[in-house]
Structure formats: structure tokens, C-alpha cells
Amino acid sequence: MNTPRPADPVDLEDQQETQVPPSWFTTSLAATVETASVEVGGIPIDYRAWGEQAASGLVLVHGGAAHARWWDHIGPLLSADRRVVALDLSGHGDSGRREKYTLDQWAREVLEVAEHAGIATPPVVIGHSMGGFVALRAAGVYGSALAGIVVIDSPVHDMTPEDRAARDARAFGPLVVYPSREAAIARFHPIPDQPTLPYVRAHIAATSIRPVHGGWSWKFDPAIFGRPEATPALLHQLDCRVAIFHAEHGIVPPHTTELMYDRLGRRAPVIEIPAAGHHVMLDHPIALVTGIRTLLSDWDHSLPAQP
16 A cells, blocks of 8 residues: 655655653653553453543554554553553563454453453554454444444554565564664664654664564554454444544545445544544644544533434
């Protein structure tokens, strides 16, 4: 797939390289965070949580080969009046590994993490890329057990870019062991590659690796890409609210967003993040937070649309 890129990406990166981390970013990383683990299907699932335990809450679901810490600078900004949880799906981050991976199992992990983290009422699940597939599957299976889902640049008609890169043997094959932490970090780049805020990229790169015998390597299990592909069958009228976030320069073309909107019953708001690439939290995190906050405020003060 040819992925559109933002205009003048070199100029954007040149400007960003001169930036020091802004105060909102350093404050977010310094925010109080709880870390915990819950066993789901015999496997430990790690998660991070911000905010006080509360009746309402959010669960943030990362994309393929990513992990909970992609949300470190996002979660605190959403936690003023909600419990916010980001989990490592099995096969990712610091969670355990399985013999095989399915959307159904990942959806179960989302629901059990929400309960274990102290979210007392149906949560809103926010999923990016492959995480959007997980959110849709959770809504399809658990329905009214969710308050709503938000799907961020998820190509339900096709493979995610991570899945495609793994299938084409361009990335995500057997894990390479690097001789030093610095060498591993230097090899980090998102797929598809795109301009990023350098301080966000540096944080995510540093939290994406672990020490292994002989050096350092990535945290994900390559077997996560052997699961069955997502299909448009995930798209149907669901028993919870749904919203679609579209990255202007992401991987989901407008006609696919329209297809998703149509199959979801033409009731899901479509919110575009201007100038953003697929990995919105890496290039336009504040716009992403603003969109989520605005959507949740509307959901808090309105009734769901009737089919």
C-alpha cells in the first residue's frame, strides 16, 4: 500500500530536532502511574493506570508490536476525571506470550484488565491500528459491557502496516539481538515510517526493548502476526457507541472510512486529525487528546443515537 505522507516532512523533522521536550510532555511522564498485572487465560497481562479508581474509565489499546508505553504521554492527559488504563496485550510489552493469538483473546484481556484496574462501570475502549480491531471485536463480543469504543486509523478492510510488513518479510521477523541498548534504540522506527516528535519517539524507543542473552532485543513476540486477518465482518451495528478517528495522512483512505461509517449503521462520528500520520500519538498527540476529550465530553452529556 502506498501511504500518503504529510507535506514537507523533512522541514517538519528539521524543526522538531531543535525542540526540547515541552512541559506538558515531561509532566505527563512524571505523573503518578500504577503498574499491575492480572492473569487472563493463564497468562500475566501487565498494565499501567492513571487517575483515581472511579466509576468511569478508559482502556487504551496499542497497535501491533507496540505496547502500553506508547500511551505514557497520552494517558495522564485523559485522567482528570476518569480512571485511564493502558495494557500490554499478550505477546507485547511485558505481558506473557501465548502459543497463538486471536482478537477474541485480546478482547477478553481488555475487559478483564478494566475490571482488575477498578473501573466500576462499562469502560470506553480506545484502540489504535490493530488495537482498533481489538476494540471492534470487544464491542462485538461484549456489547453493552462497554460504554463505547474509539477506533484510530484502523484499516479494517485490509492488513495493518505491521501485518503487511511481517507478511512481506520486511520487518517483524525473528528478533534481532543488538550488542547494546544504544544500538537497539538506534534501530527503532515506526511502520509505516513517518515524521515524529523526537522526544516522543525517543521515549517509545527506549521502552520498546529488553535485555536478552547476548544483548538487547524488542519486546514483542513475532508470532502475533500469525493470527487470522481482520475482515469487514467486524463492522456491524454494535451495542455500544462507536467513533472513528481518521489520520489525514494515515493508512485508511477516505472511501474505507466511509465504508466503516456505513457498516456501523451511519451513527459513528468520524473525526479527522489534521496533518497526522498513522501513528498519531507520535506526531500530533495534543490534537489526538483534544479529539478524545471533546468526544468523551459529548458522550457524557448526550444520549446514544438510536438505530
